Amino acid sequence: GPAAHSPSPSLTLSSPGAVPPVPPPAAGSRRGRAGAEPSRERRARPGGAAAPAAGAGTAWPGPSGCGGARGWAGLGGAEGPCGAGEFRRDGGSGRAAGSVRNKLVERCERIQLQSAAIARHVDEVLPAKDQDSAASAARELVVQRLLLVGKACENEEQQLLERVHAEEERAHQSILTQQVHWTEALHKLGALRTYLVDMITSLDDQGLEELLAQVAEGILEPQESLKLNFNQSCVQSPLLHRLWACAVLCCSQEIHIDEKTLSPHLSLSEDKRTLTFSPKKAKVDSGCPEQFDHWPNALATAPFHSGVCAWKVRVEQSCAYKLGVCYSSVPRKGSANEGRLGFNAASWVFSRYDKEFRFLHAGQPQPVELIKAPTEIGVLLDFAGGELLFYDPDSCAILFSHRQPFLEPVFPVFAVAHQSISLGPRV
CATH class of the missing domain: 1.10.287 (Helix Hairpins)
Structure with missing residues (x-):
């Protein structure tokens, strides 16, 4: 039989190869086990001490004399295997196991609710979505x-x-x-x-x-x-004109601004698509012949000399701008009116200043009556047909149309005197 010893908080295995504790019997089988081995249930400890009653919470000794975990619940619990060397008699392992059980139960309930929601979605919601x-x-x-x-x-x-x-x-x-x-x-x-x-x-x-x-x-x-x-x-047909303009703008060209032509009052964004006005002139080399040295103008890099061309400009940020086309011979130096877009015979522009909209060419303004200011303007050039058209993509309205034969290639031209304008998105 096991050697006599007095109860202690922990027992050390005699060797690393000790046999692990024998698991306790189920609650319903203790009487039968006790009936089969009555001497083991009520065996007196050496020294006259009686063995503790079942369920008293003490360690259940294994075959090698190793003290088990506190109560039945401690076996195989959080205190680790018997080979770890000791078990504590306090209720820490039982409480930890109970906490783990509670968390697992809560997790199972959440999984069950989630499963029910998914099943309801599959059975009820998805069939109701008649995609066909x-x-x-x-x-x-x-x-x-x-x-x-x-x-x-x-x-x-x-x-x-x-x-x-x-x-x-x-x-x-x-x-x-x-x-x-x-x-x-x-x-x-x-x-x-x-x-x-x-x-x-x-x-x-x-x-x-x-x-x-x-x-x-x-x-x-x-x-x-x-x-x-x-x-x-x-x-002449307004319907045909609008449909034609809309169709051409769907295939608008990619426009690039020529940095050599930038006025000292203008700056170009990193993506080369936004022109921003500054009242203060930037320090730049004014000796470049292509540069506008006074008026806030800029040209595109390449001219158009045939076919139908179109480009879009976002203007919602500015209350003072000009958009249109010009010959390469447009004046670029000095502060005279000849250098202003639309005030010479080499430029044709749609202009906004505050709430006033006009078409300008050769110093002859033509008022344009608009109910509201456009946020984006499409510029269409029919070079062979001799037509320059300004279009509002949002309202599908033609803002202004000008007919005149163009005798030489024309450049897209821009001017801004308030905040910024941007070339339209890539199409």
Whole structure:
């Protein structure tokens, strides 16, 4: 049997290879075990001390005499295996185990609630999201709107073609009428000339000669008539103009600002897309011939000389700016008005100053009435067609359109005298 010893807080194993404690029996099996081994349950300790009653909370000795953890709950608990060398008799391990159990129970409850929420989402929420019908409705909406736009374009095309045909017929009939008229006039003049030649040698009828001379004078000289020309205004259509501008802006060009042209009042951001005005001039080399040395102007790096071109400029931060195009010959030096954009014959710009909007060219301002200030402006240039157009992408409105043949390549040009303007996003 085990050697006699007095109870102590901890017992040290006799050797590292000691057998671990025997696990306690289940609560329902202690009576049966006690009945099978009555002498072990009530065995007296050496020295006359009786063994503690079951459940008293003392260590349950293992086969090698090692004291177990306090109570049954201590076996295999937080105090570590018996091979660690000792077990404490206090209730620390029991409380720790209880705390761990409580945390595990709480965690299990949270997992159960989370699982229930996921199951409800899968069973109820996801089936309610009828993506097929939503996608079908969106697809149908796109098709309907494009069909409507297509129908409107077809109707507009038909009306414009009819106008062109009618104008063509009118001009053609005017030309035919003029041809008949002047052909008859030629015949009359030919007959009069023949008669007058005959009269050179005979002056018998002076009165008839004077009469024929008056008839000849009544035939006027032919003059140019606008009625004989095809009227280009017959193809003017606000709908077509807006659709064309919107379509061109969808494929706008990437514009880069030429730093050599920057005014000392302007600075360019690190991404080379924002022009910022400063009342104080920067210290720069004013000897560069490309630079605007006084007015806050800047040019793009490359000119346009053919085709249709477009670019966007964000202007919501500024109350004083100019946008447009100019020839490379635009004046760049001095403070005279000739150096201001729109005040010379080499620049065409849309201008804002506070609440006043204008189109400027050759010092001739044309007021532009706007309900609200645009936050972004699209500039469209039809070089071959000789048209410069300013467009508001937000409202799909044409701010101003100017027609004039361009005789040489033009540069996008910018001016800002309040805060900043930025080139539109990359498209």
